[in-house]
Amino acid sequence: xxxxxxxxxxxxxxxxxxxxxxxxxxxIAPTQAVQLRRRLRFSLPRPAFVLVPAAAALxxxxxxxxxxxxxxxxxxxxxxxxNAKAVQHGVAGGSTRTNPAVLGPATTTxxxxxxxxxxxxxxxxxxxxxxxxxxxxxxxxxxxxxVADSDHVSKAAQDALDLTRSLGxxxxxxxxxxxxxxxxxxxxxxxxxxxxxxVARLSAxxxxxxxxxxxxxxxxxxxxxxxxxRSVRAQIVKITARLDSQQLSPEQRAxxxxxxxxxxxxxxxxxxxxxxxxxxxRFATIELSVVTPESQGVVPAPSRLDRSLDKALEVVVWEGIxxxxxxxxxxxxxxxxxxxxxxxxxxxxxxxxxxxxxS
Amino acid sequence: MIRRRRRSGVHAVTIGALPRGEALAPSFASAAExxxxxxxxYLLYLTKDRPLAEDLTGATFETALRRWRRFDPxxxxxxxxxxxxxRSTALDWFRAxxxxxxxxxxxxxxxxxxxxxxxxxxxxxxxxxxxxRELTAGEREVLALRVVLELDGEETARLLGISATAVSTRxxxxxxxxxxxxxxxxxx
Numbered sequence: 001x002x003x004x005x006x007x008x009x010x011x012x013x014x015x016x017x018x019x020x021x022x023x024x025x026x027x028i029a030p031t032q033a034v035q036l037r038r039r040l041r042f043s044l045p046r047p048a049f050v051l052v053p054a055a056a057a058l059x060x061x062x063x064x065x066x067x068x069x070x071x072x073x074x075x076x077x078x079x080x081x082x083n084a085k086a087v088q089h090g091v092a093g094g095s096t097r098t099n100p101a102v103l104g105p106a107t108t109t110x111x112x113x114x115x116x117x118x119x120x121x122x123x124x125x126x127x128x129x130x131x132x133x134x135x136x137x138x139x140x141x142x143x144x145x146x147v148a149d150s151d152h153v154s155k156a157a158q159d160a161l162d163l164t165r166s167l168g169x170x171x172x173x174x175x176x177x178x179x180x181x182x183x184x185x186x187x188x189x190x191x192x193x194x195x196x197x198x199v200a201r202l203s204a205x206x207x208x209x210x211x212x213x214x215x216x217x218x219x220x221x222x223x224x225x226x227x228x229x230r231s232v233r234a235q236i237v238k239i240t241a242r243l244d245s246q247q248l249s250p251e252q253r254a255x256x257x258x259x260x261x262x263x264x265x266x267x268x269x270x271x272x273x274x275x276x277x278x279x280x281x282r283f284a285t286i287e288l289s290v291v292t293p294e295s296q297g298v299v300p301a302p303s304r305l306d307r308s309l310d311k312a313l314e315v316v317v318w319e320g321i322x323x324x325x326x327x328x329x330x331x332x333x334x335x336x337x338x339x340x341x342x343x344x345x346x347x348x349x350x351x352x353x354x355x356x357x358x359s
Numbered sequence: 360m361i362r363r364r365r366r367s368g369v370h371a372v373t374i375g376a377l378p379r380g381e382a383l384a385p386s387f388a389s390a391a392e393x394x395x396x397x398x399x400x401y402l403l404y405l406t407k408d409r410p411l412a413e414d415l416t417g418a419t420f421e422t423a424l425r426r427w428r429r430f431d432p433x434x435x436x437x438x439x440x441x442x443x444x445x446r447s448t449a450l451d452w453f454r455a456x457x458x459x460x461x462x463x464x465x466x467x468x469x470x471x472x473x474x475x476x477x478x479x480x481x482x483x484x485x486x487x488x489x490x491x492r493e494l495t496a497g498e499r500e501v502l503a504l505r506v507v508l509e510l511d512g513e514e515t516a517r518l519l520g521i522s523a524t525a526v527s528t529r530x531x532x533x534x535x536x537x538x539x540x541x542x543x544x545x546x547x
Contacts, residue, residue, distance in 0.1 A: 003538060010487075014396070015400035022395060026391070026392070351454065352450055353497070357496070
């Protein structure tokens with residue numbers, strides 16, 4: 001008998017289940033005859049069983065990072081606070097500098113202008129305080145203005161120099177740097193009477209970052225010098241009169257002449273001090289710094305979106321670290337589990353082959 | 360009663376998927392009615408023991424009923440799904456039986472003689488019946504699937520967890536052994 005004959009015979013004698021078994025199975029099976037449309041189950045190809053959970057985990061991780069980032073980014077009020085903090089940290093080099101955004105409008109009076117020196121801040125270019133007319137005062141002003149870029153630094157410095165000359169002042173020092181860290185530092189002296197105008201116009205060269213005006217009264221010192229000079233002059237006149245009119249012994253004459261010489265020396269010193277103080281009081285010293293955002297060292301406050309993204313990125317990084325640690329810890333276990341599963345599968349397959357190899 | 364130790368892996372067998380979108384599955388009752396003879400025939404060939412095959416068939420349909428919700432017609436036919444369960448059930452029984460034999464051998468219990476009186480098929484010649492019984496279970500299994508139930512090579516390969524080439528090799532070996540036995544009987 002050949003294979004085709006065998007096949008035909010085998011197919012012709014297909015086993016049929018006995019009626020008892022058929023009845024038994026019918027009892028097992030539900031009796032409903034209606035075919036129910038089964039709920040469509042979402043089935044995926046086999047690789048998707050791995051990829052879909054991984055993708056879902058990734059989406060959840062990124063979503064959580066986004067939510068956390070958004071929650072931690074803060075509102076607009078925080079932005080203002082951060083800006084103020086940034087300005088103070090980035091600009092205020094000295095403790096006496098003030099932030100124009102913090103202080104209100106400043107006013108000054110005659111009493112305020114007296115010593116000790118007053119340090120005043122300004123809210124704007126037009127709010128500069130004028131020194132008191134008719135009194136000798138030492139006026140010092142420090143301005144920091146911010147311009148957009150390096151080109152504007154040069155232009156602002158040039159405008160400041162032109163302004164100084166037009167107001168009758170002069171330049172004490174000037175330093176202008178261009179490039180990435182563009183910055184200009186000018187020290188100019190302006191007639192005191194035009195200080196207010198100068199401060200206002202210099203402030204208009206850019207965005208005011210900080211202003212500081214220090215006024216120290218010199219009048220009392222000047223008055224004291226003048227009084228002392230008068231006294232010394234009067235003493236010199238008296239000594240001169242005695243030397244000319246009276247009969248003096250040689251010793252007395254020598255002593256008086258020595259005294260007059262000393263007084264004349266003192267008078268010269270006093271006159272020099274009076275001139276110096278007068279000169280100091282005639283001109284105000286203004287230090288102007290022109291900066292750019294880069295040279296200022298202040299990073300522009302990021303928007304809420306930027307902060308949210310930054311925070312989200314931080315969270316993603318942490319999630320990655322945690323995932324990496326979990327992977328490092330879990331990988332050996334997973335490999336062992338996989339190896340155990342493969343071995344078990346191989347053993348079962350081998351066992352099946354052995355069982356089926358018997359008759 | 361058959362104890363089923365392995366309950367996983369059967370539903371994953373995918374044979375002859377239906378066109379996408381065709382989700383109309385047969386009811387369990389109709390599937391059982393249609394496939395009963397196939398399942399029984401397969402198990403009879405595999406075990407060459409009619410009462411055991413009947414028991415295993417019943418156990419197969421009990422298992423299938425419990426898992427019926429998992430059956431996805433897009434992944435394969437109900438017949439292939441039921442045959443996979445039947446195979447798993449039979450292998451579980453073989454394992455349990457092997458353990459029982461080893462246990463009884465250890466305590467010296469004599470093995471009961473197996474009955475070869477039950478015919479594998481209706482109308483087989485005694486020579487063919489005898490030759491079939493001398494084949495291994497694996498050889499009878501591939502004969503049942505490929506010849507009697509007329510599954511194609513791919514379906515059979517998926518069901519047995521081997522390659523189609525291995526199925527073909529096993530089938531030819533089984534038929535060759537069967538021919539040889541028959542020839543030997545003819546000569547005798």
